[in-house]
Amino acid sequence: MASYMFQKTITSICTCGLQKLLPDLFFCRHCITLRCDFCVSHEIDTTYCPHCFENLSSTEAKHKKNRCASCLECPRCFNTLSTRSYSRTPEPKKPPQKMYYLLCLFCNWRSHEPNIPDQPTSSGNWPVNKNPDDGRILDLINYYKSVTLKEVFDKQKRNTKHYGRNYMHFLEKFGLNAMMARKKVGFPNFHTDGTGFSTSEINPAEAIENVPELSANTFEDILDLKQISTLEQRFATPELQAENTDDLFPIRKHLRVKHSLRCRVCEHNVVKPEYNAVKFKIKHLAYYYVPEIKIIKCEPLLAGKWSSLVLKLCNPSQASTAVRFEKLDLNAINIIREPRQLEGEDLISTPKQLPEPIPIVLELQGDIIVPEGEIKIAARDDTAEYDDTNEVNTDNDDPKYVYWRKGNKVALKFEVKPNENIKKNENVQLGFVMHFMYSDTMLHVINPKQPQTVLVPIKIVLNLPNSF
Amino acid sequence: MSSKVKIGQGAMVCKEIKVKGQVSFGASTIIHPGVTLIAEAGPIEIGENNIIEEYVNIIHKFLPGHEQSEPVTLKIGSNNVFEVYSTIEGVSSIGDNNIFESKSFVGRNLSIGNDCIIGAGCHLTSTSPIEDGTCVYGKNCTRQKAFCKPSVPGGHREFLTKLLPSYHLLRKNKNPIEGN
Numbered sequence: 001m002a003s004y005m006f007q008k009t010i011t012s013i014c015t016c017g018l019q020k021l022l023p024d025l026f027f028c029r030h031c032i033t034l035r036c037d038f039c040v041s042h043e044i045d046t047t048y049c050p051h052c053f054e055n056l057s058s059t060e061a062k063h064k065k066n067r068c069a070s071c072l073e074c075p076r077c078f079n080t081l082s083t084r085s086y087s088r089t090p091e092p093k094k095p096p097q098k099m100y101y102l103l104c105l106f107c108n109w110r111s112h113e114p115n116i117p118d119q120p121t122s123s124g125n126w127p128v129n130k131n132p133d134d135g136r137i138l139d140l141i142n143y144y145k146s147v148t149l150k151e152v153f154d155k156q157k158r159n160t161k162h163y164g165r166n167y168m169h170f171l172e173k174f175g176l177n178a179m180m181a182r183k184k185v186g187f188p189n190f191h192t193d194g195t196g197f198s199t200s201e202i203n204p205a206e207a208i209e210n211v212p213e214l215s216a217n218t219f220e221d222i223l224d225l226k227q228i229s230t231l232e233q234r235f236a237t238p239e240l241q242a243e244n245t246d247d248l249f250p251i252r253k254h255l256r257v258k259h260s261l262r263c264r265v266c267e268h269n270v271v272k273p274e275y276n277a278v279k280f281k282i283k284h285l286a287y288y289y290v291p292e293i294k295i296i297k298c299e300p301l302l303a304g305k306w307s308s309l310v311l312k313l314c315n316p317s318q319a320s321t322a323v324r325f326e327k328l329d330l331n332a333i334n335i336i337r338e339p340r341q342l343e344g345e346d347l348i349s350t351p352k353q354l355p356e357p358i359p360i361v362l363e364l365q366g367d368i369i370v371p372e373g374e375i376k377i378a379a380r381d382d383t384a385e386y387d388d389t390n391e392v393n394t395d396n397d398d399p400k401y402v403y404w405r406k407g408n409k410v411a412l413k414f415e416v417k418p419n420e421n422i423k424k425n426e427n428v429q430l431g432f433v434m435h436f437m438y439s440d441t442m443l444h445v446i447n448p449k450q451p452q453t454v455l456v457p458i459k460i461v462l463n464l465p466n467s468f
Numbered sequence: 469m470s471s472k473v474k475i476g477q478g479a480m481v482c483k484e485i486k487v488k489g490q491v492s493f494g495a496s497t498i499i500h501p502g503v504t505l506i507a508e509a510g511p512i513e514i515g516e517n518n519i520i521e522e523y524v525n526i527i528h529k530f531l532p533g534h535e536q537s538e539p540v541t542l543k544i545g546s547n548n549v550f551e552v553y554s555t556i557e558g559v560s561s562i563g564d565n566n567i568f569e570s571k572s573f574v575g576r577n578l579s580i581g582n583d584c585i586i587g588a589g590c591h592l593t594s595t596s597p598i599e600d601g602t603c604v605y606g607k608n609c610t611r612q613k614a615f616c617k618p619s620v621p622g623g624h625r626e627f628l629t630k631l632l633p634s635y636h637l638l639r640k641n642k643n644p645i646e647g648n
């Protein structure tokens with residue numbers, strides 16, 4: 001997100017009570033309120049490889065251990081490896097043969113003998129490092145799977161009433177759905193009632209007596225630091241942890257996840273990525289709806305003295321809006337006005353409360369005078385900047401509060417007075433509530449009338465730098 | 469700026485460079501425009517077949533306060549490549565076949581062996597010498613064994629020899645010693 005353009009001095013308080021910057025907030029069009037990454041639920045939408053952009057379904061990704069089958073990563077600096085070719089003549093009189101190797105363009109790591117011999121094809125069946133303990137790990141996984149299944153059966157036997165709902169996600173988690181399906185079809189190895197259900201035997205790990213001695217010159221040999229892998233490199237392949245840089249293997253690229261965000265109160269999506277494209281189907285960021293506030297002028301703050309502060313408001317939406325300001329009442333700050341909804345809103349489920357609203361603790365170090373009355377802000381017009389005749393009606397503006405206006409921007413005058421006892425070089429925290437007019441343009445099933453407008457209150461906290 | 473420049477056989481030195489002090493360029497060395505060479509602490513001897521790209525700084529100066537010390541020659545070996553904006557400051561010696569990638573910095577009293585790669589943006593200020601066949605990479609300047617010898621893509625040198633003279637004025641070979 002383009003947060004570098006945002007002033008960190010201005011934060012908004014999300015509906016849940018967390019203080020966030022505007023670009024980090026979402027706007028639920030159904031609850032008509034702010035949401036942040038805490039008060040939305042995060043869901044995995046698709047898995048994809050960040051290098052070749054191949055999309056994989058969740059089962060496929062799980063099967064491939066969440067790694068891409070075709071892209072390799074440098075074991076030294078973890079950037080993507082590229083394939084290079086050269087031609088070599090294996091024997092005199094024979095035509096030269098084209099051979100391929102892997103090269104990291106960032107740190108110049110090169111695949112090398114004997115670990116990774118050069119390959120005659122560009123796709124190259126690059127050898128994948130094999131974990132020596134693969135078999136044992138597989139045994140253990142199978143064992144624990146059967147133990148879980150046994151638990152499921154036991155639970156089912158005890159409590160047949162609530163079958164199906166509570167542990168379905170466990171089934172998914174441990175990949176047991178297939179096993180349950182097998183059971184339903186009637187494969188003999190699983191018993192429906194769990195009696196006689198046997199877990200496969202595993203050999204418990206055994207401690208060995210004879211630990212090989214360290215060689216005599218372990219502590220005397222001069223260490224060649226060039227040959228020793230870094231911790232980072234070892235942790236990248238936890239199953240191997242090669243100590244010598246010669247033994248590093250290319251790593252298969254980790255898959256990434258595109259996630260969609262869902263409002264936890266109304267269960268509508270706030271962000272949903274498009275499948276197979278770097279786009280979004282739904283992208284309700286607060287940044288597209290809420291007027292953005294920026295400080296453009298602030299007189300030096302003096303303890304106990306009023307000084308003026310000019311804030312610029314910019315309306316990002318295609319509809320004109322209006323703002324109204326209110327002082328922040330610290331006593332009423334924690335009253336959460338949820339759930340809120342539009343008239344005739346088609347609910348997909350009954351609104352819920354957020355599981356754990358966070359109490360807002362805020363201390364203000366001064367007083368603020370906010371502009372009175374309603375201040376209109378024009379809609380965003382991308383062509384306005386090429387139009388010189390674009391005049392804005394300023395007749396209704398009170399020059400006491402409106403400094404200037406231009407297109408979808410308006411500069412407003414505020415007065416601030418820091419407390420008498422503020423300390424030197426400590427930021428002055430001030431707050432106010434901005435109500436902005438949100439025009440709802442969604443099509444409603446029940447009430448397909450003209451767009452409604454709702455005033456949305458947003459608590460804004462200013463953190464003004466204070467230097468004498 | 470007083471300078472004494474000696475250009476070897478087949479070397480190509482663009483005119484738009486800053487030189488201070490005594491600098492000699494070995495045969496077939498290519499110096500791009502915008503290069504700064506300061507030889508205050510003694511002459512700089514650049515070997516054969518080097519490529520020094522745009523805005524490279526090779527600064528051979530005394531430490532402040534030690535201006536009266538004995539001059540030392542800074543020797544740079546052969547077949548080195550100094551990529552755009554790399555800086556060599558007060559380095560003690562440079563061997564052969566090294567690559568200094570873009571925006572790398574090599575500090576004082578560091579000696580560099582042969583076949584080394586100094587990664588892009590690496591800021592080397594330690595004085596422990598860089599051994600032969602070392603690859604320095606990443607923000608922590610991790611030194612590890614290089615698995616391939618640094619090489620310039622084939623034809624790059626020929627390409628430069630063809631192209632540079634058609635767009636830049638060169639310091640003439642006939643006139644090996646240029647005063648101010």
Ligand SMILES: [Zn+2]
Nearest residue numbers: 014016036039
């Ligand atoms: Zn929140």
Ligand SMILES: [Zn+2]
Nearest residue numbers: 049052068071
């Ligand atoms: Zn891939």
Ligand SMILES: [Zn+2]
Nearest residue numbers: 074077104107
């Ligand atoms: Zn690498």
Ligand SMILES: [Zn+2]
Nearest residue numbers: 028031263266
């Ligand atoms: Zn919602």
